Amino acid sequence: MGTLIEAKGLSKSYGSARALDDISFTVEAGRIVGLIGPNGAGKTTALKALLGLTHYDGYLRVAGLDPYRQRDALMQDVCFIADVAVLPRWIRVHQVVAFVEGVHPRFRAARCREFLARTSIPPKAQVKTLSKGMVTQLHLAIAMAIDAKLLVLDEPTLGLDILARKSFYDALINDYFDETRTLLITTHQVEEVEHLLTDLLFINRGKLVLDTPMDRxxxxxxxxxxxxxxxxxxxxxxxxxxxxxxxxxxxxxxxxxxxxxxxxxxxxxxxxxxxxxxxxxxxxx
Amino acid sequence: MNAVLESGKAVAGAVHAPRLRVFNWLVRRELWEHRGIWIAPAICAAIILFSSAVGQMNLGDSPTPHGPGLAVNAPAADQWAGVALLGMAVPFYITLLFTQFFYALNCLFDDRKDRSVLFWKSLPASDLETVLSKVFVASVVLPLVALLFTVATQAVFAVLAALRVGEIATQLGTAFGPNAAAAAHAFVGALGSPQLWLADVLTLLWVAVGFALWTLPIVGYALLVSAATARAPFVFAALLVGGVGLAESLLFNSGWFVGQLFQHAVGAIVGLEHATGGPAAVNAHGYVPSVSGERLLAALTSADLWVGVLVGLLFIGGAVWARRYRDENT
CATH class of the missing domain: 3.30.70 (Alpha-Beta Plaits)
Structure with missing residues (x-):
């Protein structure tokens, strides 16, 4: 399986503020990694660098690719849920499923519809008419139907009530995760991911303060x-x-x-x- | 395409969707999102048909007593019919100028505003493909939609005129004398000529091509602003254009920039005149032969047109770059 993410001396500044300060870590395939830190610690900046959404200094490879320069190729292998509210409000449920099926060669629409059938989301509904929990379920159903090497979740349960948060992580672990998948989750709510992580990365003020497997x-x-x-x-x-x-x-x-x-x-x-x-x-x- | 899909499923390695299929879905997405693409020309058609129906009804109430009478021969009826049809196209293309501009101005901004750009960017469609799908909608789909609505409106108009020709001829005859009644019959007869409709559709196709080319710099500019501005794309776009125009008039006391802008916006509609050769050609040769290859070629060799196309492509390149590399600080 090998190394999926390799970062060496990863840095990023916004003006004089150091959002990422010389961070180095590796993520092996088949792990569930929690990138954890307080608000403003640099979590989102780190994810944006990993996903090729922002420029950075230092060495970074995700699935063997340079995320910033090879972003188009990277998106074949990597899937991400930026946060709960980013599905376009105007689109209908069946439209977004059809669209992802059309553009993503690794998307299995039947699997996605199967996930959706278990929810109470109406297939013809517009995203803007769904509750926040339903939008998250929809986004997760799409992401889980993509055969990605890496799934990145950035504060995926922000603003959800405790029942929705629990069912989110249950679905993720029971229906998605197996040894061929790798998950990277950022959150500042430590308790809710504690029991599912295999590795911890603590980040604070742009610096990596802890990098350890859970069992160590x-x-x-x-x-x-x-x-x-x-x-x-x-x-x-x-x-x-x-x-x-x-x-x-x-x-x-x-x-x-x-x-x-x-x-x-x-x-x-x-x-x-x-x-x-x-x-x-x-x-x- | 099926073979590609099957092999794609079998091989877990490098899997790519056929790019044409991705592009097709990107365009389809635009049509889902932007319902105004259909609504604006539909409203336009409704207004034209309603006002022409009302116009036909009011003819009989004209207070003018027996006028001088109208002498109408067959070629003149052809001309009138052709000009009447083409005249109906003008409101559609003026509407198009606005729908196209505002579509381009908002299509790369709206998803950044509501952050759904992060969802689109999580899918394997490149930013180049995304921007090109929007250029395609603005410069190909929208002009073709205008063409379809124009022809449909013309056809409904022709059918309405044919259904009511007897009634209208009688009213005209009462008001203006028997020549006017004959003119109404000749006019409606000319509307039934297949030759006229062929020329009409060819002209409108030409207008659509001309429109797309003339407005490409405007579309490119709107897309660039849409992809790059942090907020309020309209205000930004308008201030920048106004600023450049003002600076030119203050510094050089000239109006070249505003003139160019006007030419490219209005030039799109004036494409109608380019195609038909203007009123002079109508008078000299009748309407039907007016779409000549010679005249089309003359319009296509305008240097201003191609400089504009080049500028448009540069703007579009800038929009792709901004879409790809702009760091969304959200």
Missing amino acids: IGERFVQLITTADQAAAARALGPIHEQQALGRHAFIFDGKDSAALAPLGELRTPGVADLFVATMQGGRQ
């Missing part, structure tokens, strides 16, 4: 839950983050030996949300 988080990071009287001892061991709640102290350590921490309290693998807060706030303390 436990090897590197540990969360210590302890009481106030042990807090000073824990602090002396150099946690990257500390949090207090209801009389308990929670510390997150990066690359510390569990044996040294175990006597101080209860150890566990931090959740992605805790890790997110730790890595994003860590530098400020």
